[in-house]
Amino acid sequence: MIGxxxxxxxxxxxxxxxEFxxxxxxxxxxxxxxxxxxxxxxxxxxxxxxDYFDVSTDYLLGRPEKKLSSEEQETKDLKKFLENNLDNGMTFGDGKVTQEDREKLEIALTQIFYRYHDEFKKRKEEKGGFKF
Structure with a gap:
């Protein structure tokens, strides 16, 4: 199976x-x-x-991966986005993003995420579901 x-x-x-x-x-x-x-x-x-394929070792071994709650998954994805984008030489237009800029962006994106997440959760509870 792993093969x-x-x-x-x-x-x-x-x-x-x-090559591999x-x-x-x-x-x-x-x-x-x-x-x-x-x-x-x-x-x-x-x-x-x-690590190379960005999968879990459980996936390679054919084991079912533990399902995260939607809240945990959204948090994980945001953290991954921030790590992959803010710490890897991000630029804005022609200018290089400084460490201070990265820290401010991380704070702003995190605040936006949680505001959106709370609003989405509230709407879903009020309407019994939420459609885009």
Whole structure:
């Protein structure tokens, strides 16, 4: 099962086995063995693969992932957005965003998120559902 998942992920990125092997730090023969079910990756390889494809190790192992409540999921997504965008050389127009700007943006986005989230929750409770 893990072999098929790795193969599907690798193909989704249009990587050859050789290219993927270099990324993960193993031989192409090892990748072939994983994908054909003749061998299984070590725990450290599983971690590197999960990190590269931005999936959980549970996903790679074919285990059902724990479902987060919608509130936890929204918070997680906001945090990921902020980490991925505010700390990676963000620019605005032609200007570089400074550390102070990033901190202000993080505060503003967080406030907007929670204001929207509370309003959305309130409307949903009042109307028994909310449609966009």
């Amino acid at each position: 098929q998942i790795i193969k599907d992920l690798r193909r989704s990125k249009k990587l050859s086995q050789t 092997a270099k990324i993960v730090g193993v031989s192409q023969t090892t990748v072939t063995a994983w994908e054909t079910g003749k061998a299984e990756p070590s725990s450290s390889a599983i971690t590197r693969i999960a």
